[in-house]
Amino acid sequence: MDRIPPRDGYGKALLRLVETDERIVVLDADVAKSTRTEWIKTAKPERFIDMGISEQDMVGTAAGLALSGMIPFATTYSVFLAGRAWDQIRTTVLYSGCNVKLAGAHAGINVGPDGATHQAMEDAGIMRGLPGMTVVVPCDAIETEKATMAIAALDGPAFIRFGREAMPVVTGEDTEFELGKARLVSEGDDVVIFANGPLVYEAMEAGQELLKEGIHAMIVDVHTIKPLDCECIVNAARKTGAVVTAEDHQDIGGLGSAVCECLSGQYPVPVIRVGLHNTFGESGQAGELMEKYGLSRSHIISAVKRALELKR
Structure with a gap:
């Protein structure tokens, strides 16, 4: 299985976009x-603006470009985009209805050695709470490329987050992708695992291990957490009766919260959330940190077994 950084998928999509749409402009901090x-800076320097370490100005400039008819992609590390520029995102972009695309790179704990200050573990929740924002968390480089193309075509603001580390490529060029529609990875009727980002692969590996124990887990890639595919989530919960969510994010505010909000009013079932629990990360190798902070396949397996106990 190939391992490719999701940011490569983002860069590939931008290269395609600047070649086919003269409205696309890329900003970086x-x-x-x-x-x-940097790939755009080299290929199409006239379509690239480096704003320096000034995330607020980058977002404000992107809003101005959008109001001028351009489609700007404002890009930086997700922790700085969601943190430092939140006021500009909320008021200048969302409240003003600007067609700005926000790309949060190096998201999640898999930033690894950069440490807690650079590990965006709250960004999806911050963005999900904003009115009118589309939030996408793709699972690999190919899905990141497709998601970037999709938000470019979307008439409205959007936020996409992706990690730094090379990750297993679990989708193909022919894998369907549609904003707002969850993707069935594998069937199962004992429990459903809703995952996104790098934890889709971990969920797939967990599913294989669970199968050896006679547990058939449905796995669903919920790449779009806003708007959420609540119909898919309710149907999967109805079929299995037990739910696990898995995300490289705090266990509140992101996918887990979105799934609970959906199910609580339509089909309440036991839900166990896999994610960081009220803590910051630290420096370390990505795999080591995922294990320490409860994001690995072994923790997903444990969560499945807890959900099944509650189901019974």
Whole structure:
């Protein structure tokens, strides 16, 4: 299985977009090499603006470009985008209805050695709470490329988050992708695991281990957490009667919360959430941190067994 950084998928999509749509312009906050927007700087320098370490100005400039008819992609590390520029995102972009695309790179704990200050574990929740915002968390490089193309075509603001580390590619060029529609990865009738980002792969691996114990887990890639595919979630919960959510994010505010909000009013079932629990991360290798902070496949397996106990 190939391992490719999701940011490569983002960079590939931007290259396609600047070649086919003259309205696309890419902004970065002095991390172009890391976010792959450097590829645009090299290929189409006239469509690239480096704003320096000034995230607020980058978002404000992006809003102005959008009001001028351009489609700006404002890109930086997700922790700085969602944190430092939140006021501009809320008021200048969302309240004003600007067609700005926000790309949060290096999201989640898999940033690893960069440590807690750079590990965006709250960003999806911050963005999900904003009126009118579309929030996408793709699972690999190919899905990141497709998601980037999709939000470019969307008439309205959107936020996409993706990690730094090379990740297993679990989708193909022919895998369907539609904003707002969850993707069935595998069938099962004992429990459903809703996952996104790097935890889709972990959920798939957990599913294989569970199968050896006679537990058939349905796995669903919920790449879009806003708007949420509540119909899919309710149907899966109705079929299995037990739910696990898995995300590289705090266990509140993101996918887990979205699923609970959906089910609580339509089909209440036991839900166990896998994610960081009221803590910051630390420096370390991505795999080590995922294990320590409860995000690995072994923790998903344990969560499944707890959900099944509650089901019974």
